[in-house]
Amino acid sequence: MANETAKEAAKIAADKKAADRRKKVLNIGIDLGTSRCVIACDNGVRTFIPSYVGFPKDAVSRKMFGRDVIFGDDAIKHRMALNLYRPFDKGQLKHGDVPDANTKEYKDAVSIAKTLVKYLKELATEGKDTTNTTVRAVLGAPALASRVNKKTLLDIADGVLDDVMVASEPFCVAYGLKLYTAALIIDIGAGTVDLCRMHGIIPTEEDQITTLNAGDYVDKVFFDLLKKDFPEANFTVNMVKKFKEENAFITNQSEGVFIELPVKGKPTKHDVSKELRQACRAIVPEIVEGIRRLIATFDPEFQDSLKENVILAGGGSQIIGLKKEIEDYMKEALGYGRVTKVEEPLYAGANGALMLCRDMPDEYWDQIRSKASERRKDG
Ligand SMILES: Nc1ncnc2c1ncn2[C@@H]1O[C@H](COP(=O)(O)OP(=O)(O)OP(=O)(O)O)[C@@H](O)[C@H]1O
Ligand SMILES: [Mg+2]
Known part of the structure; x- marks a missing residue:
């Protein structure tokens, strides 16, 4: 009798799997960033929203x-x-310092992030009915979140996306550029800079370094320097962030960079080139130290191939002069270095996540699905 019931259950599960396979599949690459969420889908939708x-x-x-x-x-x-x-901060879901998943803070934080993911799904499906579609996504997340906080990310996607896999952002960037081996990816985001070396396999812990001084940190340093040097001016972090995005540089250019800030209500021009350069430079020491560590701890026979292929991605990679600054450092510390910027810093992560999503075989997604249902049963 028990045998019959088990057989029946297995048949129902197999029928369900077959029915799911007959459904249309929509693949989505999602780059769930601290400052921007970007999606790339195989129905042609590509868009982003501030997070x-x-x-x-x-x-x-x-x-x-x-x-x-x-x-x-x-x-x-x-x-x-x-x-x-803004649900994410410093590469992780923002929920105070509460590590316990049963707290109200955690549940609220997951719920807000889930609302955001639901909206991204709506954008991806262009509001169309998805009853007969399996919505499948690879969620690119900061390397730190994808390693330490994977369960949180799965909780966020649960009930919104049919199948979901979490991958680290720099790995997604590498995958999208088909850089499966001999490359060192540096993804400079808002909350984190993620460094990751590729050598033909899915990167492990030792292959990745995350630093917390990224774009948000540049904004904070820039804001503090301006407050100190122009105490009479009135401005917000949001204002200086926008200005940074249009003017960021670390070269020794001689001409000034001017921002108009209100002083006692009157718009007044300020030369902020010194402060902007200093703020943008503030993230460089940790990046170059990360490069040095990932190269120095690599198999000596392959170190040169890594030095040849350092790739900058993420919004922060657009700082003018950053590529050269890193190359100069590498020359001094490591003898040589060649740095390239990705063509689409905004979409590189989501594009790669989409490719990964498409390339995973159905059997893999079946495994993911049964793991997800076990997780749900365990609460
Ligand atoms: N032209 C630019 N020059 C310098 N910085 C820029 C420029 N454009 C955007 N940024 C900065 O890049 C950061 C956003 O980059 P990105 O979208 O890659 O981050 P994210 O994925 O949201 O963050 P994270 O990966 O840390 O979660 C912000 O700090 C933004 O101010
Ligand atoms: Mg990012």
Whole structure:
């Protein structure tokens, strides 16, 4: 009798698997970033939003928006009327210092991030009905989050995406560029800089280094320097971040870089080249130390091939002069170094995640699915 029941259960599971296989599949590469979430899908959708989620503060703001939740640029623009959240910080889900998954803080943080992922799915599917579609995603996350916090990321995707696999962002970048071997990827994001060496296999712990001084840190240093040097001027971190994104450089250029900041309400020009250069330089020492460590601890016979192929990705890779600064350092410390910037710093991670998503065989996704249902059973 027990045997019959087991047979029946196995048949139901097999039928379900076969039915799932008959469904259309939509593959999505998601780069779940601290400052931007980017998606690339095999239906041709490619887009990004700043990683902000806002909830109307009261009945008036709810009436004004006509919605219960606002995302991205809209959320930043209307932040005065919203409780505004940026779910990730320093490469991890922001939930205070509470390591316990049963706390309210953790559950709230997961719920906000889930809202964001749901919205990304809506963008990917262009709001179409997905009843007959298996929505499959590779979630590129900062290397730190993908190693330490994988369960959290799976909790975030649970119930939103049908099948999900977590991969580290720099690995996604490498995969997308078909750099499976002899390459050192440096993904300079907002919350983290992730360094990862590729040598023909999925990178392990030893192949990856994460540092926490990234784009947000540049903004903070820039903001603090401006506060110190121009105490009479009035500005926010958001304002100086925008300015940085248009002007970031670390070369020794002689012409000034000017920003207009209000002084007692009057827009006033300030030459901020010194402060901007210093702020952008602030992330370089840890990056070059990371490069040195990953090269020095690599098989000596293959070290030269890594030095040949250092790849910069992520928003921070657009700092003018960064490539040369790193090459100069490598020349001094390691004898030689060749650095290249990816062509699409914004989409490189999501593109690679999409390719990975497409390339994984059905059997692999079946395994992922049964692991996910076991996780759910275990609570
Ligand atoms: N032209 C630019 N020059 C310098 N920095 C820039 C430029 N454009 C964007 N940035 C910075 O790049 C960072 C965002 O990059 P990216 O989108 O790769 O990060 P993320 O994926 O959201 O963050 P993380 O990978 O840390 O989670 C921000 O700090 C942003 O200010
Ligand atoms: Mg990133």
